Amino acid sequence: MMKKIITIIILLIAGITNAQLVVDDFKTGTINKKTYTTGSGIVSTQKGNGIVKGIRSINAKIRQNPNDHGMELSIKNGLLTMSYGYDTRGTTFVNYGVDKNGENMPMNLNLKDYKTLKVEFEAKSTINGININMFTGNRYAAYGDHVRAREGKFVKEIPLKDLRPTHKDFTLSDIDYIRFQFDSRSKTGCNMAINKIWFE
Amino acid sequence: MKTIFLGISLFVSFIAHGQIVLDDFSTGPMSQKKHSTIAESKLTQSGSNILNNQRDILVKIKKNDDKQLILSKIEKGRMVISMGYNITGAIELRYGYDRTKPLNLNLSKYKSLNIEYEAKSNFGRVYTSMFSNGPNRAFWRGGGNRTLFEGKERGFTLKIPLVELQKAQDNKNTNAFTIKDVDHIKIQFLAQNKRGLNFTIKNIYFE
Numbered sequence: 001m002m003k004k005i006i007t008i009i010i011l012l013i014a015g016i017t018n019a020q021l022v023v024d025d026f027k028t029g030t031i032n033k034k035t036y037t038t039g040s041g042i043v044s045t046q047k048g049n050g051i052v053k054g055i056r057s058i059n060a061k062i063r064q065n066p067n068d069h070g071m072e073l074s075i076k077n078g079l080l081t082m083s084y085g086y087d088t089r090g091t092t093f094v095n096y097g098v099d100k101n102g103e104n105m106p107m108n109l110n111l112k113d114y115k116t117l118k119v120e121f122e123a124k125s126t127i128n129g130i131n132i133n134m135f136t137g138n139r140y141a142a143y144g145d146h147v148r149a150r151e152g153k154f155v156k157e158i159p160l161k162d163l164r165p166t167h168k169d170f171t172l173s174d175i176d177y178i179r180f181q182f183d184s185r186s187k188t189g190c191n192m193a194i195n196k197i198w199f200e
Numbered sequence: 201m202k203t204i205f206l207g208i209s210l211f212v213s214f215i216a217h218g219q220i221v222l223d224d225f226s227t228g229p230m231s232q233k234k235h236s237t238i239a240e241s242k243l244t245q246s247g248s249n250i251l252n253n254q255r256d257i258l259v260k261i262k263k264n265d266d267k268q269l270i271l272s273k274i275e276k277g278r279m280v281i282s283m284g285y286n287i288t289g290a291i292e293l294r295y296g297y298d299r300t301k302p303l304n305l306n307l308s309k310y311k312s313l314n315i316e317y318e319a320k321s322n323f324g325r326v327y328t329s330m331f332s333n334g335p336n337r338a339f340w341r342g343g344g345n346r347t348l349f350e351g352k353e354r355g356f357t358l359k360i361p362l363v364e365l366q367k368a369q370d371n372k373n374t375n376a377f378t379i380k381d382v383d384h385i386k387i388q389f390l391a392q393n394k395r396g397l398n399f400t401i402k403n404i405y406f407e
Contacts, residue, residue, distance in 0.1 A: 033267065068232055069271045069282040069398075076266075083268045085282030086321075086398040123285075123394035125322040126351065149322060149351075151393045186353055188321035191285040191396040193266075 021114060023096060023178065023197040025050040027078045036060040036090065037070040043102040046075065052109070057102040062090040069189070079122055081193045084184035091184075097135070097177035106137075106176035114172075114199040117158040119180075122193035124149050129183035130156065132163070136174050139167040153195075160199075220310065220406040222251045222295055222385070230274040235259045236267055245274065252301055256294035263288035268396065278318065282398045283391040290391065293404070296384030305382040310406040313360040315387070318400040322351040327388040328360060329368075336377040338365035355402075362406075 028048020034041070043059040060071055069085025073092065082092055099105040119130065124147060131144040141163035147156050160172060180197070184190035227247025235241055243257045259270055268284025272291065281291055296303035313328060326349060329339045340360050342348050348358060367375045387404065391397035 067271075067273060067280045067282075069280070072268055072284055074266060074268075079266070081266050081268070081285050083282070083284030083396060085271055085284075086280050086319075086400055088282075125285075125395035125398070126353075149395070151323065151395055187319040188351060188353060189282060189398040191268075191321070191398070193285055193394070 019113075019200075021052070021109070021111070021199040022050065023052045023117075023199065024056060024080075024094075025078060025196045025198075026075050026080045026194065029056055029075060031058070031073065031075040034060075034073045035070055036062050036073065037065055037068065038062050045098060045100050045102050047100070052096050053105075053107045055096075055098055055100065055105075057095045057098045058093065060090055060092045062088065064089040071184070079193045079195050082182065082184075083191045084189040086189050087187050088189050089185050092182045094180040094182070095178070097175075104177055107178075109175040111160065111172040111175050111199060115160060116200050117160060118196075118198055118200055119147075119156045119158070119194060120196045121147070121150070121154055121156065122195050123151055123153070124190070124192040126184075126186055126188050126190045128185055128190045128192075129181070131181040131183070132158065133179045133181075134163060134170075134172075134175050135177040135179075136170045137176060139165070139170040141165040141170050218309075218407075220251070220305070220307075221249065222313075222404040222406065223255055223293070224249050224277060224403045224405075225274050225279050225401070226277045228255055228274065230257070230272070230279075232271060232273045233259070235261060235270045235272075236264060238262065238264060251295050251305075252298070252303055254295070254298055254301075256297050258292040258294065259289070260292065261287060261289040278400050278402055280400045281389065283396045285396050286394045287391050287396050291389045293387045293389075294384065295386075296382075297386075302383035303385070305406075306380045307362060307382055307406055308380050310362060312362060312407055313387075314403075314405050314407055315358040315360070315401060316355070316403040316405075317352070317358065318355050318402055319353055320351045320356075320399040321397060322395045323349050323393065324351070324397040324399070325349050325388075325390045325392065326358060326360075327390065329386050330365065330377070330379075330382045331384050332377045332381045333383065336375050337368040338377045338379075339368055340365050351399075 028050040029046030097107040227249040228245035
């Protein structure tokens with residue numbers, strides 16, 4: 001009996017330790033299709049119960065589009081899909097901690113018990129950047145890296161200890177707003193799809 | 201005398217390395233085309249720098265679960281192609297497909313078919329087929345060398361050795377393909393994986 005209780009306690013502790021906080025599984029808050037060709041696109045918001053705090057905003061800034069191939073974006077079937085055409089250079093911004101108008105609405109997330117932010121890609125055509133900003137109020141921490149190209153699923157792991165705070169008042173105990181940036185900055189453009197973002 | 205020999209050797213070298221340009225994309229422009237439905241679409245352009253003055257482009261989409269686009273255009277000496285995420289399809293260039301005007305190319309003195317890229321996003325196979333006198337076909341599919349088809353951020357030339365062309369035998373084993381009489385040529389650029397395929401080509405030539 002005691003052995004069973006100990007096993008259950010161990011499993012319970014393991015479960016808590018490995019608990020996930022899903023930021024977005026892209027199964028809700030669908031976008032049928034958006035095409036971005038120039039400048040900063042209009043910010044749109046989507047609601048869904050698979051999104052942290054129930055709402056996200058999204059937009060893209062196109063810096064260069066010499067062949068008028070632009071970028072196509074959709075969110076459906078559990079995938080955020082982006083096709084940046086040949087020599088289209090720009091950034092997609094995905095934001096959490098917003099209201100229906102895209103304005104800041106603090107999430108007050110306590111992330112101090114989580115170790116890693118994970119972004120699962122379904123596939124990715126070329127090496128390009130990912131940038132993440134997390135805010136406590138208007139104080140933020142930043143992370144940036146290149147994400148490899150790969151045919152097939154892979155997870156980009158971002159240790160939360162690698163976030164670089166820009167002010168002493170930034171704290172993982174109170175995250176109000178998170179911004180993800182997915183870049184296309186190479187001649188080849190970049191095609192990619194993301195199926196989940198979560199803390200673990 | 202030495203100068204004469206030098207001149208002759210340079211001349212011979214020039215002949216040996218002469219080129220036949222199949223298409224340098226400086227003529228026969230094509231405005232932006234957008235395709236997303238599962239279908240095969242044919243586009244035709246004419247131009248003085250296209251061998252036999254006519255190019256046919258087939259845009260083939262076999263699968264497009266995420267409803268992305270294939271965008272294609274030809275302008276200013278470049279063919280620019282963007283095949284979006286998770287499209288299974290192909291861009292096929294055809295030369296000499298006007299059966300009333302076969303190319304009648306004697307390629308026996310040439311070593312390779314060259315495709316000059318400005319850049320290419322990721323892995324994507326290239327197949328070519330050449331035909332003599334009707335259906336007699338020889339083809340090239342890379343000979344199992346996958347590295348030939350990887351993407352590159354910088355310009356590069358894909359060289360297809362003509363000695364690697366394989367005759368496609370028909371049922372009667374009577375394939376009469378000959379490199380001395382190539383009447384029409386097709387080159388296929390395939391997107392077969394989730395990443396789609398973006399690329400730009402500037403020149404196709406025999407050397």
